[in-house]
Amino acid sequence: MMPADTALRAHTTQDVAAIIKDAGARRAPLRIVGRGHWLDAGAPARPATPLALDALSGIVEYTPGDLTLTARAGTTLSDIAAVTAEHGQWLALDPFGTDDGTIGATIATASAGPLAHAFGTPRDVALGLEVVTGDGSIVRTGGRVVKNVAGFDLTRLFTGSWGTLGVITEVTVRLRARPEVDETWAIALDGDAAIGAACRAALGAAAAPIALELLDAPLAAALGLGTSPTVLVRLAGAAAAMRAQRDALRPLGAAAPEPADIWQRLRAAEPAGSTVLRLSQLPDRIGDTWQLAGHARPVWRHASPSRGIVRMIIHTADDTAAAIARAAAGRCTLIAERAPEAFWTDGPTPVPNATLAARVRAAFDPAGILNPGLAPDAPRSPAPPPADG
Amino acid sequence: MTRAELADALRDIVGPRGVLSRASELLPLSADGLPTYRIPPSLAVLPSTRQQVIDVVRLLARERVPFVPRGAGTGLSAGALATGDALIVGLNRLTRILYIDPVNRLALVEPGAVNVSLTRAAAAHGLHYAPDPSSQSACTIGGNVAENSGGPHCLKYGVTLNHVVAVTVLLPNGKICTLGGADGETRGYDLLGAFVGSEGCFGIALDVTVRLVPDPPAVRTMLADFMSIEAGARATSAVIASGILPAAIEMMDGPTIRAVEASIYAAGYPADAEAVLLVELDGLEAGIDDEVRRVEAMCIDAGARTVRIARDDTERARLWQGRKKAFGAMGRIAPALVVQDAVIPRTRLPDVLHTIHEIAARWNIQVCNVFHAGDGNLHPNIAFDPHDADATDRVHHAMREIMRACIDAGGTITGEHGVGLDKLEYMPLIFSPESLDAQCRLRGVFDPERRANPGKVVPIHACREWFASPAARTLA
Numbered sequence: 001m002m003p004a005d006t007a008l009r010a011h012t013t014q015d016v017a018a019i020i021k022d023a024g025a026r027r028a029p030l031r032i033v034g035r036g037h038w039l040d041a042g043a044p045a046r047p048a049t050p051l052a053l054d055a056l057s058g059i060v061e062y063t064p065g066d067l068t069l070t071a072r073a074g075t076t077l078s079d080i081a082a083v084t085a086e087h088g089q090w091l092a093l094d095p096f097g098t099d100d101g102t103i104g105a106t107i108a109t110a111s112a113g114p115l116a117h118a119f120g121t122p123r124d125v126a127l128g129l130e131v132v133t134g135d136g137s138i139v140r141t142g143g144r145v146v147k148n149v150a151g152f153d154l155t156r157l158f159t160g161s162w163g164t165l166g167v168i169t170e171v172t173v174r175l176r177a178r179p180e181v182d183e184t185w186a187i188a189l190d191g192d193a194a195i196g197a198a199c200r201a202a203l204g205a206a207a208a209p210i211a212l213e214l215l216d217a218p219l220a221a222a223l224g225l226g227t228s229p230t231v232l233v234r235l236a237g238a239a240a241a242m243r244a245q246r247d248a249l250r251p252l253g254a255a256a257p258e259p260a261d262i263w264q265r266l267r268a269a270e271p272a273g274s275t276v277l278r279l280s281q282l283p284d285r286i287g288d289t290w291q292l293a294g295h296a297r298p299v300w301r302h303a304s305p306s307r308g309i310v311r312m313i314i315h316t317a318d319d320t321a322a323a324i325a326r327a328a329a330g331r332c333t334l335i336a337e338r339a340p341e342a343f344w345t346d347g348p349t350p351v352p353n354a355t356l357a358a359r360v361r362a363a364f365d366p367a368g369i370l371n372p373g374l375a376p377d378a379p380r381s382p383a384p385p386p387a388d389g
Numbered sequence: 390m391t392r393a394e395l396a397d398a399l400r401d402i403v404g405p406r407g408v409l410s411r412a413s414e415l416l417p418l419s420a421d422g423l424p425t426y427r428i429p430p431s432l433a434v435l436p437s438t439r440q441q442v443i444d445v446v447r448l449l450a451r452e453r454v455p456f457v458p459r460g461a462g463t464g465l466s467a468g469a470l471a472t473g474d475a476l477i478v479g480l481n482r483l484t485r486i487l488y489i490d491p492v493n494r495l496a497l498v499e500p501g502a503v504n505v506s507l508t509r510a511a512a513a514h515g516l517h518y519a520p521d522p523s524s525q526s527a528c529t530i531g532g533n534v535a536e537n538s539g540g541p542h543c544l545k546y547g548v549t550l551n552h553v554v555a556v557t558v559l560l561p562n563g564k565i566c567t568l569g570g571a572d573g574e575t576r577g578y579d580l581l582g583a584f585v586g587s588e589g590c591f592g593i594a595l596d597v598t599v600r601l602v603p604d605p606p607a608v609r610t611m612l613a614d615f616m617s618i619e620a621g622a623r624a625t626s627a628v629i630a631s632g633i634l635p636a637a638i639e640m641m642d643g644p645t646i647r648a649v650e651a652s653i654y655a656a657g658y659p660a661d662a663e664a665v666l667l668v669e670l671d672g673l674e675a676g677i678d679d680e681v682r683r684v685e686a687m688c689i690d691a692g693a694r695t696v697r698i699a700r701d702d703t704e705r706a707r708l709w710q711g712r713k714k715a716f717g718a719m720g721r722i723a724p725a726l727v728v729q730d731a732v733i734p735r736t737r738l739p740d741v742l743h744t745i746h747e748i749a750a751r752w753n754i755q756v757c758n759v760f761h762a763g764d765g766n767l768h769p770n771i772a773f774d775p776h777d778a779d780a781t782d783r784v785h786h787a788m789r790e791i792m793r794a795c796i797d798a799g800g801t802i803t804g805e806h807g808v809g810l811d812k813l814e815y816m817p818l819i820f821s822p823e824s825l826d827a828q829c830r831l832r833g834v835f836d837p838e839r840r841a842n843p844g845k846v847v848p849i850h851a852c853r854e855w856f857a858s859p860a861a862r863t864l865a
Contacts, residue, residue, distance in 0.1 A: 065630045065736040066765075088632065110579070123582055124551055139827040140820065145732040147548065147764045147804035149537045149586050150812070150819060151846060152828040156550070156582025165578075177632025206606065208673055241676025280573030284492045308493075308573055333573035351577040353566050356834060360578055363830040 009052040013130060013138055013169040019051055020167065020369070021136035029372045032163035034074060034102035041337060043344045045373040053104060056169060059083055061144070068127060068144055070172040073104025089175045092119035096267050096276075096311075096337070104168045110160030113267055114211035114234070117306050119176065123159050130170035131158050134365025144172050157360070163371040165364035179210070179236035184262055185246070185255035188228040195229055196287045199305040201252050202231055207245040210236045212306060213266070219300035219313070223265055225258075232262065266302065275314040275321040275339045281332040283308040292327045296320045390452050392432065399434045402444045409433040418477050421464040422524070423811060424725035424775055430457075430471035435479040439499070439595055445478060446593060447563035455840040458589040460501060460532030463524040465728050466809030468536070468588050472844050478593065480531050486510050487596065494601045495554065495571050500531025500594045507599070516601035519546035522805070523713050531594045537586030539805035541637040541712070544763040545671075546602060548805065550585045555598040558584060558591070561841040571598045583831060588807050589842040591835035605636070605671035609681045610699040610708055613688035614662035618642050618746070618758065621664035622738035624691035625762040628668070629735050631687065633680055638763030639667040639712050645719070645757040649711045652718035656711025662694070666762065667712055715759045716770070722755065723772035727784060731792060733800035735765040744794045745769050752787040754780070766804035767795065793818070808846045817851040826852040
């Protein structure tokens with residue numbers, strides 16, 4: 001489904017408010033669409049009228065000296081990258097997918113990529129939002145300054161709420177100065193047995209990588225990195241500091257320089273129709289998490305060791321994902337980025353704090369018209385009564 | 390249940406020494422770090438164990454008694470004061486550090502654990518807890534979570550929000566839930582993010598899991614002094630815009646410098662300067678001295694007279710002591726000090742500081758600026774004599790004008806101290822009725838009865854729902 005085919009397209013925040021009020025009066029559900037990349041994560045979402053935000057785009061305010069930027073929700077990450085690059089700055093978010101995605105969707109889905117190792121996720125980057133809640137109210141959260149504790153933190157609440165509490169119409173983010181040098185090294189490991197020690201050594205080295213990602217052999221091969229499990233290390237900083245950082249990585253093995261686009265290729269590696277699961281545990285348990293795919297093929301794995309997150313790309317629509325979910329149950333947190341409908345209906349675990357979550361939903365979208373059926377309130381199998389609420 | 394019966398029921402839970410009901414006992418709980426509010430509570434309960442906290446809150450839920458969670462009482466927004474018939478639930482007896490996990494760089498602490506005690510406990514592992522409010526030797530982690538506290542080193546390392554990974558919350562209705570999680574990502578809404586900074590209005594943190602940060606291998610602390618505060622602000626803006634991210638950039642103005650230098654906390658700041666910048670760079674040893682030279686050059690370009698680099702840890706500690714104890718040193722100027730808090734875009738530092746100076750001159754008050762310049766987080770502090778009614782009145786007028794100037798510059802009314810009671814009147818200046826109403830709705834999720842820290846953070850009368858009610862319109 002592309003925005004071009006949609007029935008409703010908002011050009012202003014007032015448009016969004018009018019559309020939501022109208023939909024609320026008619027109890028007609030809406031599906032919020034940026035550029036159509038994340039959409040419904042494959043969940044069995046109920047039919048809803050698409051509300052396209054791609055025309056709600058453009059930079060609202062950018063003062064380079066403040067290292068903050070305000071943009072309308074439909075602005076693409078590549079547009080933001082182009083504007084900020086002129087001033088030697090960047091928005092340090094690299095969610096999986098491409099930079100054709102929008103800032104609104106990135107915040108709404110709390111999507112992050114390898115740079116989260118050093119710079120955090122959307123909850124660490126978002127400073128303020130404009131949101132139209134399910135009753136059509138236009139709400140501003142946070143502000144345009146880098147430190148702010150005025151009032152309850154609705155910015156964090158709406159970040160990652162998948163458009164189920166409100167439609168994000170404007171976003172203010174923290175920027176960073178682009179490092180003088182930004183280089184990536186690939187270190188091939190001597191088989192799976194070397195992975196644990198390599199991760200520990202890489203994290204303990206006297207280097208300050210801005211991304212550190214472990215790739216299994218099949219994924220490394222698919223990206224043209226050879227046939228071994230591989231650690232990708234992105235070093236950045238002042239030129240004067242680079243040699244020492246490179247030296248610090250030497251004990252891990254021979255490092256080969258990689259062109260910067262390796263990260264774009266990794267972000268876009270998943271073949272169309274793949275199921276993508278994210279499994280996470282304490283960082284020191286990453287070896288166990290890594291093994292949860294068993295010998296299932298074809299599965300590609302990559303991991304952010306400092307965050308304890310393993311991302312599994314499953315190419316087949318069979319029961320491989322369900323088998324991994326069963327293996328993960330009770331051992332780590334599983335988040336499905338994209339999965340076939342059957343996977344969602346047999347969902348492995350209930351959302352934590354379901355009572356509070358339901359109350360939040362009712363408080364901000366009382367008619368339940370915003371992205372019904374979507375994560376994080378996706379339908380799940382019957383669960384024991386929650387302790388909260 | 391009468392008040393006396395309630396006190397007896399609380400004594401049954403926490404023992405006779407855990408309930409304070411005499412005016413003399415309650416006096417220390419009638420204020421926080423702001424001298425302009427003094428509201429004696431009618432009752433306070435000080436549980437010693439987690440189970441006692443749970444039993445107390447469940448009793449209060451049954452009896453529908455409002456309560457105010459309180460840590461060390463070092464807050465600066467009159468947030469931990471009990472108004473009306475609310476009683477205080479003091480959490481500063483739950484001080485244990487339950488574990489430190491050096492491999493995963495996590496710690497689990499009780500809400501009353503003192504901020505600096507966690508950093509001391511983590512030191513053996515080469516780790517520390519990064520948010521470092523100036524009150525860190527007294528303030529508690531539970532209080533830090535409630536206020537989303539900052540500190541000088543938050544410029545590089547982030548505020549409390551960025552360091553809390555899980556909280557076990559006792560909701561005002563007595564139910565317990567875990568928000569966030571240390572063992573992996575959390576699914577669903579970011580309720581942890583909503584809880585951090587909720588100023589005790591969403592419940593009580595029974596325990597807090599925080600991230601610890603490795604001690605940086607190299608640290609350089611430098612002091613630049615200027616003959617005008619604008620020059621110091623220009624240097625700050627230049628460093629921020631250059632892309633160098635110091636661990637901290639702190640500024641103190643002339644009156645602050647002279648108060649510090651006259652006190653027992655004298656740090657060796659040039660007493661004739663109108664501003665000093667304390668800049669700390671940290672990270673890998675490689676390249677750090679290069680950054681020091683670049684920052685030095687930017688300070689000189691902005692008009693610094695001298696730039697001094699601390700030679701050793703002793704000198705570094707002394708430079709920092711002057712900054713962290715500056716509020717205490719201001720006791721030399723006047724009996725009371727209003728520590729203010731506002732944030733502005735960093736490019737606006739020179740002109741807003743100039744405006745603050747003009748406002749102070751017009752109202753004939755003394756403002757001491759000591760603040761987190763790198764974040765644009767101002768602390769224009771006003772020393773005054775609270776027994777002088779005219780002076781107190783001028784202080785209030787000047788404060789309002791200063792807050793208005795910060796808002797007009799695109800800023801906000803608090804960066805790290807919270808709203809509490811003190812900033813309630815400013816909330817409608819930065820949030821529309823719809824936006825305030827949304828905040829009320831979030832509070833309603835956690836505490837539909839509004840019994841936890843009632844009357845704080847959101848001025849109910851400014852919310853849309855209040856305007857919408859005919860009764861409210863009549864009252865207004």
